[in-house]
Amino acid sequence: MLAEYFKNFEKKILKTTKSAKAEPVKKAAGKTRDTAKIKPAKQSSSSTIDLNALKEQVNSIVPSYLIVDSIRPIDSSGFSPEGADLVAFKGYCRDIMKLMGGYVPCELVYGTFHIVGELDRNTLHEVLNRIISVKKLNMFAQEDTGDEKKHIPSFIIATGMSYTFMELKNDIINYYMSKGIDYSQEMDLLAVLGRGIIVKNWREKRNFIAIESKNDTCMWFCILMNEYLDIDEKSSMDLRKYIKNDTVYKEY
Secondary structure (H helix, E strand, O other), rough: OOOOHHHOOHHHHHEEEEEEEEEOOOOOOOOOOOOOOOOOOOOEEEEEEOOHHHHHHHOOOOOOOOEOOEEEOOOOOOOOOOOOOOOEEEOOOOHHHHHHOEEEEEEHHHEEEEEEEEEEEHHHHHHHHHHHHHHOOOOOOOOOOOOOOOOOOOEEEEEEEOOOOHHHHHHHHHHHHHHHOOOOOOOEEEOOOOOEEEEEOOOOOOOOEEEEEHHHHHHHHHHHHHHOOOOOOOOOOOHHHOOOOOOOOOOO
């Protein structure tokens, strides 16, 4: 049943672009350029993720109390990182985005999505750095009360990779170790379409599990994604923290 539902999931979120690669012109002996035969250009194609299609598909399968949209999160200090392509958030009220000037408060954020094309060392490090930035939300915005800071899961979707899974795991770990990144800022779930997934192993520090799920990659990605998102937690949203106005009102 589930496998059938996700059979065309990947096709729905991908768009293929074709580009012409011109063949070099060889001048035939005794002929001018105009009369020489020119080979037709070769067509090459590449796939990219259609963000709107992805948003539509993900909105269909996340818990019903969540909304997935292209919106930037913000904390009460005004910090608003640009690294997330899509954000899953709880609808606090119908006009929450209007209230917040187009942003969504980080207290309402349940997860972030980060889209990348072909994974190589450069694109991997770039997307990991984007996640680190997003995971700093609310880090310095509230007083230290001793309470554990809210964990915002991060999900990466890539169209392909130049790695083997062992190389990819090692490069992820080496990046975090070389930069001295805190465990709380590591990525949670990565899907390489048609190849497999990498999941953060929370039982051990700095450990990841790779699964070559191949054609079932989208299915397992969505199942694990929902396990992160489907958390029954009470919102501690306080709009007062977002009011940046020093006006002193009369009090009676």
